[in-house]
Amino acid sequence: MITLGTARASPGETDTGRLEAGEMRDGSPVRLPVAVVNGAADGPTLYVQAVSDGDELNGLGVVSRVVPRLDPAELSGSVLVVGIVNHFAFQAAEHRNPVDDRKMNRGYPGDADGTTSERIAHETFQAAKRADYILDLHQGSTSRMINETRVRCGVRHRLHGECLELAKAFGCGHVLDIKGPDGQLARAGPEHGIPTVDPELGGCVGWDEESIRYGVEGVFNVLRHYGFLDGDAPLESQTRARGFDQYGSPAGGLVRFERELGERVAAGDVLFEVTDTFGALEGRVTADADGIFWRTRRLPQVAAGEYVCSIGTNVDEY
Template sequence: MADSFTYDGGSVAPGETQNLRYSVSETYLGDPVRIPVTVVNGERDGPTVVLSAAAHGDELNGIEVVREVAHEWDHADLVGTLVCLPVLNVQGFIAQQRYLPIHDRDLNRSFPGSPDSTSAKRIAHRIFQNFIAPCDLGIDFHTSTRGRTNAVHVRADMDDEGVSRVANAFASHVIIDSTGPSGALRREATAAGVPTVTVEMGEAHRFQRSLIDRALAGTLSVLNEFGARTDGVVSWPGWRTVIGDDDEKTWLRADVGGLVEMHHERSALVEAGERVCTITNPFKRESGAIRAPFTGLLVGVLENPLVYPGNPVCHLVELDEATRHAVEMHRSSRSEPQG
């Protein structure tokens, strides 16, 4: 028999689902700032999994992933507990901006938080202590910032066995191996014994159905891997590359200002020396071109076509010859859409 899931102010008994709005701060008027939380506690003992989104308030794709898992999936056979946090940064979400409006703080650089520090760290502390630290593993959903878009990929500390297991089970084509920045939810949760990955998918300010569906499939695969669900399989994406510190990865940046014409979409495979985009001036005269410094995959590309010198245009990760061949074979056999 499963145990109750407890948090400061309540508990969720085995076999119970609870929707709540949990107070994490107050407004200037002293009214509570509450985050939406759904806890689904299965009748049978198993892992406690936290799914979180919108630590950056304008990153919406992950919100729909977490909502659909919480409210559209059948949890009759759930083994363990799901803690679903669709909107971590409520103030940013309401303002439709990335950071907390209070002093423009980044909530995803504020974990595990502190009860006696800044407003951002107090919010992070309330979330972390009640709904992150009690869990066994986590998936934190993000998108690119406004004006850019990301292919679906995982960011994970692959030196951590638990994190590696989550990352591989999510079944994305690309895993970027890194510990993550200090204060990021995935890094601090992992340090606290809750192996957690970041999933990057698409762009801010919109729902992108194809990417949401891919993330839902990856989430189901993780739950199957850890025994929380038993109605499916652990997926294999067909090919995979893990980009570590010794591999080439770079944001290609504009050297001139102007208007950008992208010649490739996200997830495109580009050859070393190939022109990735062209930058022109208002008179439609070419003023610069960006070429791939190595053969790789575009995991992030520009959506807003206006750049200053130094602005990032696309995120390129290196593929070796074997992986490149696997990508080409997989796409030709499945007519794989770019994600």
């Protein structure tokens, strides 16, 4: 039998339950929704989590579709799922945990005696450490962004190649291969010998069906590639960026983009213009290097110096 919190599944069974991870202000327990799919045959373990950031809901859309479709009778191995990690931020519909003002994905591997975010990170990491592979489902918050998978362990890490393979198996089509900040699950997992990637499933307010579809397909691609499920999952070439340039606005006003998400750009190409309230040009920003138009702010109004867009650079195919 495999357990995760109150979820208990014998071979060939699926169960859902709750994982306690600290207490709320009234003393009642924080209880995260979890699922266990225990395959009828032996095999590896995949850990999947979503909503590490409280307003990034596409991952929740993925797990809500994947778990009902997983037939344990056809599965070799097991899948452990935490459907909503950042309990407090999710309830408040905010990005960060409003109780301790922490970003959950900067607190791994967590601390059993720490802040509310660190306690949740600790409990979920105990589950993640049981796995052979980890998928930490994210999105570009409420920005506009392409669908991509992030490899965050760094190119010199001993598991870099295995993390790249996992990203390629997931198959979003784009990979950002840059070492991430301390405290990310996609950093902590490889430090404990577990290939881990951070799929960033677009960006939206609420959730986006196209990005959720990418995520569902990605999870099943991984399950087939690593032998959890029968079927072919050929590794297809991915477009990889190993750099990330961010651009701010030279003036306050309204942004007008000159490129589409996913479009190739060359150094010197105009990325966006800024106009005043009445359409008069206030500034124009060009690309510093060749790359891919990767991410943009959603709303058009900007202050001088405010973030506008990002370009993935040092691009290759692998």
